[in-house]
Amino acid sequence: MTLSSKPLAVIVIVILFGGILLSSSLGVWSTETSKQAAAFTTGEFAGQANPADIRGSYSLADIEKNFGVSPEILVKAFGIQTENPAAFTIKELETVYADSPVEIGTSSVRLFVAFYRGLPFDLSSQIFLPKSAIDMLSDKPLSAEQKAYLETHVAGGISADASPSAVTTPLVQATKTPEPSSDRLIKGLTTFRDLLSWGLTSDAIEKVLGLPLPADLSVKVKDFATANNLSFETLKLGLQSAVDALK
Amino acid sequence: MINLFGRRLRIFRPRSIWVRRVGQFFFFALIALISINYTLSETGRGIPLLSNASLHALCPFGGVVTIYQYATSGTFVQKIHESAFILMIIGFFLAIVFGPVFCGWVCPLGTVQEWVSSLGRKIFKKRFNHFVPVKVDRVLRFTRYLVLAWVIYMTAATGTLIFSAYDPYFALFNFWTSEVAIGGVVILTLTLVLSLFVQRPWCKYACPYGAVLGISNLFRIFSIRRNVATCTQCSACTTMCPMNIAVDEKTVVRDHQCISCLECTSEAVCPVAKTVAFSTRGAK
Numbered sequence: 076m077t078l079s080s081k082p083l084a085v086i087v088i089v090i091l092f093g094g095i096l097l098s099s100s101l102g103v104w105s106t107e108t109s110k111q112a113a114a115f116t117t118g119e120f121a122g123q124a125n126p127a128d129i130r131g132s133y134s135l136a137d138i139e140k141n142f143g144v145s146p147e148i149l150v151k152a153f154g155i156q157t158e159n160p161a162a163f164t165i166k167e168l169e170t171v172y173a174d175s176p177v178e179i180g181t182s183s184v185r186l187f188v189a190f191y192r193g194l195p196f197d198l199s200s201q202i203f204l205p206k207s208a209i210d211m212l213s214d215k216p217l218s219a220e221q222k223a224y225l226e227t228h229v230a231g232g233i234s235a236d237a238s239p240s241a242v243t244t245p246l247v248q249a250t251k252t253p254e255p256s257s258d259r260l261i262k263g264l265t266t267f268r269d270l271l272s273w274g275l276t277s278d279a280i281e282k283v284l285g286l287p288l289p290a291d292l293s294v295k296v297k298d299f300a301t302a303n304n305l306s307f308e309t310l311k312l313g314l315q316s317a318v319d320a321l322k
Numbered sequence: 323m324i325n326l327f328g329r330r331l332r333i334f335r336p337r338s339i340w341v342r343r344v345g346q347f348f349f350f351a352l353i354a355l356i357s358i359n360y361t362l363s364e365t366g367r368g369i370p371l372l373s374n375a376s377l378h379a380l381c382p383f384g385g386v387v388t389i390y391q392y393a394t395s396g397t398f399v400q401k402i403h404e405s406a407f408i409l410m411i412i413g414f415f416l417a418i419v420f421g422p423v424f425c426g427w428v429c430p431l432g433t434v435q436e437w438v439s440s441l442g443r444k445i446f447k448k449r450f451n452h453f454v455p456v457k458v459d460r461v462l463r464f465t466r467y468l469v470l471a472w473v474i475y476m477t478a479a480t481g482t483l484i485f486s487a488y489d490p491y492f493a494l495f496n497f498w499t500s501e502v503a504i505g506g507v508v509i510l511t512l513t514l515v516l517s518l519f520v521q522r523p524w525c526k527y528a529c530p531y532g533a534v535l536g537i538s539n540l541f542r543i544f545s546i547r548r549n550v551a552t553c554t555q556c557s558a559c560t561t562m563c564p565m566n567i568a569v570d571e572k573t574v575v576r577d578h579q580c581i582s583c584l585e586c587t588s589e590a591v592c593p594v595a596k597t598v599a600f601s602t603r604g605a606k
Binding site: 076077078079080081083084086087088090091094095098103104105106107108113130162164169170286298301302303305 | 339341342344345364366373375376379380391394395397400403404405408409411412415416420423427428478479480481482500544582584589590596599600601602
């Protein structure tokens with residue numbers, strides 16, 4: 076069978092758009108996320124939405140839907156000036172804070188929401204909050220570690236009523252080098268080799284992971300969680316419990 | 323070749339596959355308008371009746387890079403959605419039957435390279451598309467598989483769309499937004515400049531999606547086939563091939579770089595009817 080250009084053009088278009096129409100009619104064609112944050116799968120918070128899954132495409136209304144933190148609270152915390160707070164998307168924060176010497180963006184919202192709602196959150200990354208947001212967290216029941224983190228991760232100068240342009244330099248730039256993993260505390264740098272050297276068995280680790288150990292034991296637990304779309308915070312809690320049980 | 327007053331004259335028919343050009347323009351305009359609409363929709367405006375999907379949602383290569391994560395955890399890499407996965411499946415189906423027609427007929431980045439190359443052809447004439455030494459070119463043609471391996475590994479290891487920071491296709495349709503990465507703009511600029519000298523430089527040497535689809539050339543159902551009995555060895559097919567494939571030396575083109583553009587066929591540049599055709603095995 077020989078095919079010339081015109082029938083080929085028709086066939087390509089029919090298959091391409093026909094495939095899209097067919098998948099649409101079957102309800103599987105989707106060009107955007109459901110704006111439904113992934114939930115914690117294990118531990119005390121199992122079933123609750125995980126702030127670590129907040130995306131830049133989420134609007135403040137999406138945050139409220141997932142975490143019950145209203146747009147008004149977020150607008151006040153981040154000094155956002157907008158006529159329609161509910162429609163403001165998280166990725167716009169980077170534009171609002173374009174002049175800030177430290178990044179205030181999606182990660183900042185994740186951190187704020189986690190602390191505001193008392194949910195677990197991985198603190199191994201350097202994430203900064205405006206002072207207005209930290210002020211609003213002052214009456215929350217935070218742990219000593221969380222309070223210490225906030226003290227060293229404030230993008231200084233702005234209060235709850237100030238404009239974002241008032242952001243200058245961070246009051247304290249966190250420069251602390253992560254401690255080695257010898258203290259048997261699971262952090263962002265902890266590798267699977269560390270876990271095994273602390274006495275955890277492969278079976279015990281795989282039980283928490285729900286997956287086989289990676290072939291390369293030098294892989295960080297955090298990277299493994301990211302690559303497998305797992306919550307590092309959840310894995311950390313499970314693995315830390317297993318490590319603590321060895322003592 | 324024809325005989326005219328006892329002299330053999332080579333008659334080139336500088337025809338091209340016009341329907342392909344129309345299709346390429348259509349897909350370029352469609353993707354450009356959707357990208358503009360995506361930007362407009364973020365400010366509450368938009369073009370009625372037109373999709374405002376993100377470019378990531380409409381790129382079949384997004385489906386390829388998320389295969390590992392989908393297989394291991396049932397989820398997609400960030401910014402990738404079901405639509406990219408479906409487009410990937412459609413692209414694979416088309417490639418198995420017709421070869422990489424997505425590259426030759428649909429991909430807007432390939433189209434833009436061809437537009438720039440038409441200017442390069444006018445400037446450099448016969449030297450155009452022959453600047454790279456054959457030996458070097460032959461090796462460089464496989465670098466796109468290294469790019470493919472790197473992109474798939476890094477995406478699997480990090481769970482993020484690592485390639486978007488270097489993707490010239492994303493840069494082409496997002497250069498006016500804050501989402502575009504400087505790496506993508508640099509590679510896009512380099513690609514367009516090189517297109518003045520070489521036909522489809524990105525496709526030949528770096529495109530990871532072209533690398534995936536190119537494999538289909540080894541087993542596709544419809545192929546470019548040359549009828550040795552009627553071929554006059556005028557080399558018009560080889561001269562015209564944008565991917566520098568020596569069509570006049572083959573009976574069936576199985577080269578991993580063929581993009582099924584049909585420019586070498588008797589419908590376009592081949593001067594002898596039914597000599598170079600796009601057909602299945604055993605076709606008359």
